[in-house]
Amino acid sequence: MTCTKEEIEQKRLAALQKRQNKLVPSVNSTNKTSTDLLCSPLSSPAFAGRPSKNPVYNSNAGFHPYARPPSGQGSSRNQNTVPIGKVISGTVYLITENRFEVNPSEFCVPLINVFKTIPSRSYDANTKLWNFSVSDYHELMKQVSSLEPYVVLGGLPTYVLKVLQDPTVDPNSIDLSPVESTLRNKLMPFQEEGARYGISRRGRCMIADDMGLGKTFQALAIASYYRHNWPLLIVTTSSMRETWQSKIHELLPSVPLMNIVTLTTGKDVQLVADRQTEIVIVSYKITSMHTDLLKNKKFGFVIIDESHYLKSHKAQCTLALRGITRQCSRVVLLSGTPALSRPAELYTQLALIQPSLFPSYTEYGKRYCAGKQTTFGWDMSGQSHLAELQVILQKRFLIRRTKDEVLTKLESKTRETVLLDSSLILRSASEERGLSQMAEACLNSRPTERHAALLTFFSESAKLKIPAICKYIKQLLKEMPSGKFLVFAHHRIVIDAVCDTLDECSVNYICIVGTTPPATRADLVDKFQHSVSCRCAVLSITAANSGLTLTAANLVLFAELHWNPGILSQAESRAHRIGQTGGVCARYLLAAGTCDDVMWPLLRGKLTVLNDVGLSNDTFDDTTMKHQESKNNITQYLTPPNLKNKNDYIPGTNIRKGTLKSEMGASNCVPDAQCALVNAECSKSLNVNKTDEQKDDLFPDDIELEESFLEADDDDELLANLDL
Numbered sequence: 001m002t003c004t005k006e007e008i009e010q011k012r013l014a015a016l017q018k019r020q021n022k023l024v025p026s027v028n029s030t031n032k033t034s035t036d037l038l039c040s041p042l043s044s045p046a047f048a049g050r051p052s053k054n055p056v057y058n059s060n061a062g063f064h065p066y067a068r069p070p071s072g073q074g075s076s077r078n079q080n081t082v083p084i085g086k087v088i089s090g091t092v093y094l095i096t097e098n099r100f101e102v103n104p105s106e107f108c109v110p111l112i113n114v115f116k117t118i119p120s121r122s123y124d125a126n127t128k129l130w131n132f133s134v135s136d137y138h139e140l141m142k143q144v145s146s147l148e149p150y151v152v153l154g155g156l157p158t159y160v161l162k163v164l165q166d167p168t169v170d171p172n173s174i175d176l177s178p179v180e181s182t183l184r185n186k187l188m189p190f191q192e193e194g195a196r197y198g199i200s201r202r203g204r205c206m207i208a209d210d211m212g213l214g215k216t217f218q219a220l221a222i223a224s225y226y227r228h229n230w231p232l233l234i235v236t237t238s239s240m241r242e243t244w245q246s247k248i249h250e251l252l253p254s255v256p257l258m259n260i261v262t263l264t265t266g267k268d269v270q271l272v273a274d275r276q277t278e279i280v281i282v283s284y285k286i287t288s289m290h291t292d293l294l295k296n297k298k299f300g301f302v303i304i305d306e307s308h309y310l311k312s313h314k315a316q317c318t319l320a321l322r323g324i325t326r327q328c329s330r331v332v333l334l335s336g337t338p339a340l341s342r343p344a345e346l347y348t349q350l351a352l353i354q355p356s357l358f359p360s361y362t363e364y365g366k367r368y369c370a371g372k373q374t375t376f377g378w379d380m381s382g383q384s385h386l387a388e389l390q391v392i393l394q395k396r397f398l399i400r401r402t403k404d405e406v407l408t409k410l411e412s413k414t415r416e417t418v419l420l421d422s423s424l425i426l427r428s429a430s431e432e433r434g435l436s437q438m439a440e441a442c443l444n445s446r447p448t449e450r451h452a453a454l455l456t457f458f459s460e461s462a463k464l465k466i467p468a469i470c471k472y473i474k475q476l477l478k479e480m481p482s483g484k485f486l487v488f489a490h491h492r493i494v495i496d497a498v499c500d501t502l503d504e505c506s507v508n509y510i511c512i513v514g515t516t517p518p519a520t521r522a523d524l525v526d527k528f529q530h531s532v533s534c535r536c537a538v539l540s541i542t543a544a545n546s547g548l549t550l551t552a553a554n555l556v557l558f559a560e561l562h563w564n565p566g567i568l569s570q571a572e573s574r575a576h577r578i579g580q581t582g583g584v585c586a587r588y589l590l591a592a593g594t595c596d597d598v599m600w601p602l603l604r605g606k607l608t609v610l611n612d613v614g615l616s617n618d619t620f621d622d623t624t625m626k627h628q629e630s631k632n633n634i635t636q637y638l639t640p641p642n643l644k645n646k647n648d649y650i651p652g653t654n655i656r657k658g659t660l661k662s663e664m665g666a667s668n669c670v671p672d673a674q675c676a677l678v679n680a681e682c683s684k685s686l687n688v689n690k691t692d693e694q695k696d697d698l699f700p701d702d703i704e705l706e707e708s709f710l711e712a713d714d715d716d717e718l719l720a721n722l723d724l
């Protein structure tokens with residue numbers, strides 16, 4: 001038997017009536033009838049001054065106070081279709097330290113009327129949302145509660161309110177005289193400010209300054225200030241242990257060398273337990289191997305260098321450090337790139353600094369990573385409420401300065417891309433088809449399959465790029481007869497090919513890959529920095545992107561990309577840091593039709609997210625493009641035509657949106673303005689403001705990606721990343 005429309009509506013009303021009756025106890029006024037409840041918001045201050053007929057009357061359903069008033073007042077929706085029992089929800093989040101915004105699920109007159117009673121209200125015509133002063137937060141929430149249960153706003157989480165109310169210590173009031181004078185006298189003014197910040201946070205913070213700004217100096221200054229809390233544990237990458245030891249020796253001469261233990265093998269274990277040992281320096285790997293030993297030492301101060309390695313909250317090393325830091329009073333994290341690609345990567349580090357601020361990873365992810373539950377668990381690969389996260393980071397966790405801000409004498413870094421000569425990127429028709437399929441798999445397959453597709457594409461592209469890379473380096477050596485430069489690559493075959501080319505051209509160089517022993521690295525760096533004849537450093541992107549100072553170079557070439565913008569930024573900073581006396585150019589060698597075509601726009605999108613949360617001021621947008629000399633027509637740079645999906649292409653051209661070709665702009669067929677628009681669209685579709693469908697369009701998890709990436713790597717860089 002089927003019901004008529006009227007019968008259905010009657011049943012619906014009866015059900016609603018029942019539900020409203022059930023709601024009675026949860027509403028403040030227990031004496032109200034269900035009809036009162038339906039109409040109760042009408043008597044709230046939000047409706048003051050409103051004509052009594054204003055609530056939309058539905059002949060079947062009665063008054064519905066939250067439907068938008070009839071036409072002419074903004075909404076095109078049919079008022080009569082709004083069901084009585086509908087609840088208007090909304091989110092509240094910070095947009096600056098002093099203001100918050102409300103984003104209701106839909107237009108709602110009573111809510112707007114409440115907004116209009118708040119003195120600090122402000123309407124943003126761009127977002128079409130209302131925002132208010134934080135000082136009016138409780139007042140607004142109190143007034144909105146009078147609209148319950150029809151309007152329910154999710155307020156600011158308790159931890160956000162706690163951060164806002166935090167009594168702050170003025171860093172300028174801190175006296176640095178307890179810091180050992182040798183170090184104190186060397187600190188630059190911004191480094192003093194960093195040390196003061198750390199002390200004002202009671203020794204629990206992150207120094208997130210740009211690479212090469214002397215985070216080591218600042219961390220040791222904070223540690224020296226809290227010397228009464230030692231023993232001090234320094235956790236760093238295996239290649240940086242010796243550097244830390246020599247810095248301590250140089251900057252804190254009052255610590256006897258015999259009281260510093262650099263734990264490299266099991267045989268030093270006894271020394272850790274020794275009572276006179278004041279400082280222990282360990283790698284991440286050894287931290288996980290000897291967790292109990294380190295816990296027993298009861299360190300009072302822990303420095304975690306390059307803390308962005310702690311991306312995964314489930315990794316063994318993270319768990320070990322959680323146990324060790326929980327029992328100590330001071331924890332200082334150091335990273336120039338705390339999140340390499342997305343907000344989810346920050347959680348582990350933040351939880352080490354303040355274990356109890358965020359209730360859980362899930363809560364953090366739901367709020368700041370647009371966390372969504374999927375059939376495979378939570379997807380935390382997105383981003384949300386970035387402005388609020390930025391406020392929390394700045395108020396509670398970290399200090400970050402860029403080179404531009406503090407090293408005014410340091411010349412700026414420029415970034416260029418060179419489109420390699422495609423006539424040298426030889427491929428047969430079947431290889432061409434294979435590449436097209438790989439590109440298509442990267443862009444269109446399911447996220448789980450996409451990882452593998454990208455890895456295959458990456459390694460196939462490496463082989464193809466080699467002749468063009470080598471030709472470019474030969475050309476460069478001719479055009480630049482003097483001056484030093486760095487060449488970063490990932491695959492061993494590319495690194496070997498670059499070394500062979502340098503040998504062929506009789507160029508003196510150093511090479512650092514994952515298997516280069518830490519002790520040898522220091523000698524190689526010394527040779528590059530000081531030997532006039534040594535012109536080039538060939539470096540593995542994964543093994544040598546951090547910790548090295550190679551300021552003798554003014555040019556940094558990237559023969560291959562990496563999907564992590566932070567890794568590339570770190571690598572560029574080997575040359576662009578304190579000690580650099582000239583300008584630095586970072587030059588990316590790209591080949592159209594290879595995986596560069598997929599990775600370049602991906603990188604730009606990821607950087608945009610980090611900019612939004614205040615963890616990067618970098619973009620790849622201002623990169624200028626050059627061409628390696630070629631006899632061939634530019635049309636060969638087009639992405640293979642069989643990949644075409646009409647929506648992915650610039651109308652009227654063969655150019656895929658956001659690809660290398662599209663970035664070449666006016667020179668070939670796309671007017672500049674159109675090109676800029678396309679690139680903007682492209683970065684939007686990559687990571688920023690993603691819709692659910694677009695999210696599916698991304699490589700979801702760098703951690704997983706990197707693990708499989710390392711497995712697929714034919715170089716010993718695997719060790720470099722695992723033997724941290």
Ligand SMILES: Nc1ncnc2c1ncn2[C@@H]1O[C@H](COP(=O)(O)OP(=O)(O)OP(=O)(O)O)[C@@H](O)[C@H]1O
Binds near residue numbers: 186188191209217548
């Ligand atoms: N106050 C200072 N006086 C002299 N040299 C300094 C000072 N601060 C930093 N340096 C030098 O600048 C270089 C970079 O310092 P450091 O390695 O501490 O930077 P960082 O921020 O930790 O870099 P990264 O993020 O790349 O590890 C080093 O060679 C260091 O000796």
